[in-house]
Amino acid sequence: MSQNDKISMVTGVGWNKGPCVGNTAAISSVNYPELCLQDGPLGVRYGTGTTAFTPGIQAASTWDTDLMRQRGAYMGAEAKGCGVHVLLGPVGGPLGKHAAGGRNWEGFGPDPYLTGIAMAETVEGMQSSGVQACAKHFIGNEQELDRETMSSNMDDRTMHELYLWPFADAVHANVASVMCSYNKLNSTWACENDKLMDGLLKQELGFQGYVMSDWNAQHTTNGAANGGMDMTMPGSDYSGKTILWGPQLNSAVNNGQVSKARLDDMAKRILAAWYLAGQNSGYPGINIKANVQGNHKENVRAVARDGIVLLKNSGILPLKKPGKLAVIGSAAVANPQGANACTDRGCNTGALGMGWGSGTANYPYFTAPYDALKTRAQSDGTTISLASSDSTGGVSSAASGADAALVFITADSGEGYITVEGVAGDRNNLDPWHSGNQLVQAVAGANKNTIVVVHSVGPVILETILALPGVQAVVWAGLPSQESGNALVDILYGATAPSGKLPYTIAKAPGDYGTSPTRGDDSYPEGLFIDYRHFDKAGIAPRYEFGFGLSYTNFTYASISVASTATSGPATGSVVPGGRQDLFDTVATVTCAVTNAGGVAGAEVPQLYISLPSSAPSAPPKQLRGFAKLSLAPGASGTATFNLRRKDLSYWDVRTQNWIVPSGSFGVSVGASSRDIRLTGTITVS
Ligand SMILES: OC[C@H]1O[C@@H](O[C@H]2[C@H](O)[C@@H](O)[C@H](O[C@H]3[C@H](O)[C@@H](O)[C@H](O)O[C@@H]3CO)O[C@@H]2CO)[C@H](O)[C@@H](O)[C@@H]1O
Numbered sequence: 001m002s003q004n005d006k007i008s009m010v011t012g013v014g015w016n017k018g019p020c021v022g023n024t025a026a027i028s029s030v031n032y033p034e035l036c037l038q039d040g041p042l043g044v045r046y047g048t049g050t051t052a053f054t055p056g057i058q059a060a061s062t063w064d065t066d067l068m069r070q071r072g073a074y075m076g077a078e079a080k081g082c083g084v085h086v087l088l089g090p091v092g093g094p095l096g097k098h099a100a101g102g103r104n105w106e107g108f109g110p111d112p113y114l115t116g117i118a119m120a121e122t123v124e125g126m127q128s129s130g131v132q133a134c135a136k137h138f139i140g141n142e143q144e145l146d147r148e149t150m151s152s153n154m155d156d157r158t159m160h161e162l163y164l165w166p167f168a169d170a171v172h173a174n175v176a177s178v179m180c181s182y183n184k185l186n187s188t189w190a191c192e193n194d195k196l197m198d199g200l201l202k203q204e205l206g207f208q209g210y211v212m213s214d215w216n217a218q219h220t221t222n223g224a225a226n227g228g229m230d231m232t233m234p235g236s237d238y239s240g241k242t243i244l245w246g247p248q249l250n251s252a253v254n255n256g257q258v259s260k261a262r263l264d265d266m267a268k269r270i271l272a273a274w275y276l277a278g279q280n281s282g283y284p285g286i287n288i289k290a291n292v293q294g295n296h297k298e299n300v301r302a303v304a305r306d307g308i309v310l311l312k313n314s315g316i317l318p319l320k321k322p323g324k325l326a327v328i329g330s331a332a333v334a335n336p337q338g339a340n341a342c343t344d345r346g347c348n349t350g351a352l353g354m355g356w357g358s359g360t361a362n363y364p365y366f367t368a369p370y371d372a373l374k375t376r377a378q379s380d381g382t383t384i385s386l387a388s389s390d391s392t393g394g395v396s397s398a399a400s401g402a403d404a405a406l407v408f409i410t411a412d413s414g415e416g417y418i419t420v421e422g423v424a425g426d427r428n429n430l431d432p433w434h435s436g437n438q439l440v441q442a443v444a445g446a447n448k449n450t451i452v453v454v455h456s457v458g459p460v461i462l463e464t465i466l467a468l469p470g471v472q473a474v475v476w477a478g479l480p481s482q483e484s485g486n487a488l489v490d491i492l493y494g495a496t497a498p499s500g501k502l503p504y505t506i507a508k509a510p511g512d513y514g515t516s517p518t519r520g521d522d523s524y525p526e527g528l529f530i531d532y533r534h535f536d537k538a539g540i541a542p543r544y545e546f547g548f549g550l551s552y553t554n555f556t557y558a559s560i561s562v563a564s565t566a567t568s569g570p571a572t573g574s575v576v577p578g579g580r581q582d583l584f585d586t587v588a589t590v591t592c593a594v595t596n597a598g599g600v601a602g603a604e605v606p607q608l609y610i611s612l613p614s615s616a617p618s619a620p621p622k623q624l625r626g627f628a629k630l631s632l633a634p635g636a637s638g639t640a641t642f643n644l645r646r647k648d649l650s651y652w653d654v655r656t657q658n659w660i661v662p663s664g665s666f667g668v669s670v671g672a673s674s675r676d677i678r679l680t681g682t683i684t685v686s
Contacts, residue, residue, distance in 0.1 A: 001030055003253065003260075006267040011245040012235025015215075019286045020084065021045065021358070022215070022233040032274070036286045037134075037212070037233065038082070041089030041106045042354065042481070043075050043361040045344075049291030050078050052361040054303040055354050055479045056091055056118065057457070060108035060503040061307035063605040064629045065121050071303060072125020072133075074296040079131040081292030083284045085274070086132040086177060090122040091359065092166035093181065094142045096458075096504060097530050099513045102144035102413040102425030105457040105479055106359040109503030110531040111546065112162050113624045113648075116169035123173040132277045135170035136179035137214055138201070139163050139190060143517035144416035144425025148217075151184035154524040157617075160652035160659075161528055164200060171205045172578025176273035178207065180229060182217045184521075188227075191217045197228030206575040209276075210269035215358075221248045225258040230266040293364060297483060304480030304487030306603070310498035310550040311462075311506075316449055316472040318494025318552060321380045322403035325373070326387070328395060328443050329408035330434065331455060332370040333388045339366035339482075346418035348410060348433055352455040353481045357415025357425075363482045369408060369453065372485025376493060390434040392442035404472075405447035406492075409436030411456040426517045430461045430510045437464040444470030453477050453488065459506045459513075462543060476502070494552060497602035499629070501549040501673065505531050505542045512540050532674045533620035547607050547624075547673035553598025553634065557606065557678035560670060564588035564683045566649055568663035570656060583647040583659055588683050590642040592670050596632035603631040606640040606670055609677075613664025613685070616651050622667075622674060625649075640670070649683070661685060 001009075005027045013023045022037030039045035042053040053075055059068050072090070079087040094101045096110030104110075108118040119135060126133040140152025140163065154163065167178065178201060180191040190196060191213045201207045210230035216237050218224045221244045224232065232245045252258040274280060284290075310317070319325075335341050335350035340363055342349070345356040351368040354360055370386055377384035387398035399405040409432040416425030421433070431437065432454070441464070444450040451473040452465055465471055478500070480487050490496045507513055514534045515526055529537050532546035566587035573581030594604050608626035612619040626642030649666060650659035663685050671677035 001027065001267065003250065003263070005029060006263050007246060007250050009270055010231050010266045011249065012233045014236040014240055015234040015238050019288065033283065034286070035086065036084050037086040037088060038079065038084040038288065039088045040359045040361070041091045042359060044078055044082050044084060044288060045358065045361050046288055047082060047362060048289045049293060050082065050361060050364065051293045051296040051300060052354070052363045052482045054300055054307065054481045055105045056107045057105045057109060057503060058307040058478045058480060059303050060114055060118050061309060061478050061500045062303055063501050063627050064306055065117060067299065067303050067306065068118050068121035069125040070299050072122035073129050074299050076126035076129030076131040078292040078296065080129055081284060082288050082290050083286035084131060085279055086134055087126060088134045088136065088179065090119050090133065090135065091137070092119050092135055092170060093137045093139050093163060095163055095166065097142040098426065098515050098517050099430060099459045099504070100413070100427040100516060101142055102427070103357065103359065103415055105355045105413065111503070111624050112165035114503060115166040119166045119170040120173040123170050123175045127174065127176065127277060130278055132176035132273050134177040134179050134212070135167055135175045137181035138167060138178050139181060139196065140185045141181035141183050145517045146519055147416060148182045151187050151521040152524065153186050153521060155527060156654045157652045158524055158527045162530065168205050168578050171207045172584060174276065174577055176209045176276055178209065178211050179214050180211055180217060182214050189219050191229050192220060192223035192227035194227045202228060205579055206577045208269065208577060209273045210266065218244050221245060222252050222257045225249060225252065225262055230269050300481055301483040301486050304483045305490045305496055307478050307500045308487065308491045308498050309476040309500040309502050311476050311544055312466065312474040313550055314472040316404060316451060317492060319404065319492050322382050324383045324402045325377055326385050326399045326402035326405040326447065327370050327373055328387045328398055328405060329439060330388055330390045331408035331410045332368065332386065334366050334368040339363040344418060346414065347420055348412040351484055352410040352412055352479065353484050354479050355412060355414040355457045356418050356420060359415070366482050367485040369485045369488050372489040376489050390439050392438055395439065395442040396446040399443045399446040402447055404449040404451055405443050406451050406453060407440050407443040408453050408455065409440060410434070411460045413457045430459055432460055440465050440471065441468060444468040451475065455479065459504055461508070461510060462506065463508055494600070497552040497600055498549065499551060499603035499605065501547050501605045502544055505535055505546045506544040508541070508543045512542070514538070528620055533623070536621040545673050545675040551602045551604070553596055553600045553602040555604040555672065556595045556597045557592055557670065558595070559593045560679040560681045561591045562588065562668055562681040562683055564685070566646065566661055566683060566685045568661050568685050571646060571650065571659040583645060585646050586643045587646045587649065588644040590626065590644065590668055590670065590681065592640050592679055593637050594630055594632070594640055595637040596634055599634050601633050603629055604672065605629050607673065608642040609669045609674060610649065611667030611669070612651060613662050613666055615664045616662035619651060622669060
């Protein structure tokens with residue numbers, strides 16, 4: 001390849017200059033195609049014949065690795081069918097430091113272990129279908145407010161044990177590419193941060209793919225090249241005036257400011273990823289409008305359904321052919337202007353299926369809650385009525401007299417380039433939108449059998465709602481995408497027992513989280529203590545804890561067994577993708593029996609938390625390090641097996657710059673949530 005070829009391979013053609021959101025030019029000398037990079041984390045953005053998969057946070061809410069992998073594989077297959085070479089997902093940052101963070105819903109929640117597993121499953125699924133995955137946004141882009149000017153200043157241990165952790169799992173899964181983020185990291189732009197891209201990602205984690213910039217996140221020609229960035233996107237700023245690579249990079253290489261070896265390295269990494277994905281032969285031509293949906297809606301329905309978390313149920317659910325059902329709220333029906341009426345889903349009108357921004361896709365269709373409820377009611381002979389307004393005025397007459405009243409509320413957020421109803425990305429508060437508390441108050445005042453359905457991007461404060469005696473059930477339906485109504489009916493009528501568990505904590509008050517987006521630089525004073533790690537350490541009682549979720553049956557736990565070969569000391573071995581080799585060795589196995597002790601089939605998510613021994617530096621009281629999902633018939637038992645990797649028992653030692661397994665007694669807690677611990681054991685490491 002000539003120097004010009006290499007420059008062309010690493011430089012986007014410019015904003016809005018190609019068929020995809022990011023494009024590089026074809027290089028005929030090596031039969032390399034015009035490369036197509038397209039969002040995003042839940043399917044092909046701007047497609048017309050593509051599936052709108054569930055957002056990452058809903059996949060996390062299932063705690064089901066098979067569904068996560070299938071979701072990734074189907075997204076990858078659709079991307080390939082459209083000729084997309086690089087699908088811009090999954091999202092491991094934001095992790096979810098702020099409950100109100102605008103883009104949290106694109107990823108898998110604030111626990112690094114759960115997000116890491118979900119990242120790996122998604123990457124492997126996507127790349128098994130032949131598309132290159134892109135782990136983003138690297139790193140510290142935890143809020144939309146000031147994201148393009150602020151610095152995320154975090155200490156080394158917090159970096160390793162929280163924010164870098166999911167990216168390490170993505171690299172271990174051989175992710176083809178990583179996207180550096182808009183913000184600065186410890187005062188240096190992420191996209192020219194040598195410590196970050198070269199030091200952490202390429203050396204410590206052994207990443208062999210390429211780093212692309214977030215769109216217009218590059219600031220200098222030489223700083224980015226010498227800091228470890230390998231591809232600039234989209235190749236110009238949004239006005240098309242500023243171009244930082246292309247001819248500028250050519251000059252920098254010619255005058256020695258960027259070495260030829262560095263340019264070769266960039267090109268080698270991009271080509272390696274292209275070969276890794278097998279895109280060098282028989283790859284389809286680019287057609288974002290191709291119809292590639294196949295049967296993928298089945299995964300959407302399964303994730304939407306199994307991600308529903310039942311928070312409260314006095315026994316009203318599952319519904320048993322009610323004579324009269326009242327459905328209330330604007331969020332029960334599709335956006336009257338059309339499900340795709342707002343660009344990049346930049347409005348909260350009608351039923352909510354995903355947040356807004358670049359991480360969205362067009363709905364090929366949208367089954368709203370009321371659509372599916374009406375179909376079910378007709379087959380049951382139920383009289384169903386609809387009041388699709390959030391005004392409390394006529395609610396009393398709509399709700400009274402019905403056997404049950406279903407009221408729909410929402411909370412939305414998204415990417416900061418769109419402002420919706422005064423919300424510029426990050427949420428302004430953790431309340432339901434559209435006066436949801438007042439709506440529920442009015443409904444529950446008129447009907448003592450009120451069921452609240454919440455569609456939300458993240459935690460909502462539910463105290464007002466839970467204090468109402470008429471509220472018999474709260475169904476946390478999350479972000480279900482195109483299969484919203486069908487998934488909800490599956491759960492409400494008991495075709496499937498709810499099996500989702502919260503991938504974040506729902507607090508009693510916003511201040512309980514201890515973090516919120518702020519202007520300017522952020523020094524990350526909370527360190528390791530976000531979400532449940534903070535609640536546990538500070539002794540704050542959450543309303544619904546991380547990992548919580550009810551079912552229509554109940555499960556008992558017994559017979560914990562712990563076997564370990566773990567030895568104390570630092571990680572060793574050569575660096576493989578993801579870090580030192582032995583970090584990924586299984587060093588302990590915990591098993592337990594789980595029995596469905598109730599009368600209906602259901603699925604349980606036993607969760608394993610570890611507590612580090614006293615010889616380790618101060619650490620969160622409990623940290624998730626394993627989970628399983630067991631589907632069990634009534635009376636049946638199954639075995640949950642948790643394989644703990646060396647890394648799962650380690651802390652990051654800043655002095656030696658290595659992972660260390662401390663000696664002593666590790667607490668092992670297995671339970672139905674982070675605060676419903678059913679079995680305990682110990683792992684003793686000498
Ligand atoms: O899509 C690729 C990555 O882009 C980042 O989001 C950008 C988004 O894709 C793009 O549509 C949007 O463009 C707007 C632009 O910011 C604004 O100045 C202009 O007026 O309107 C444009 C919309 O027509 O910019 C987004 C960045 O600000 C994502 O961060 C990343 O995750 C995507 O993969």
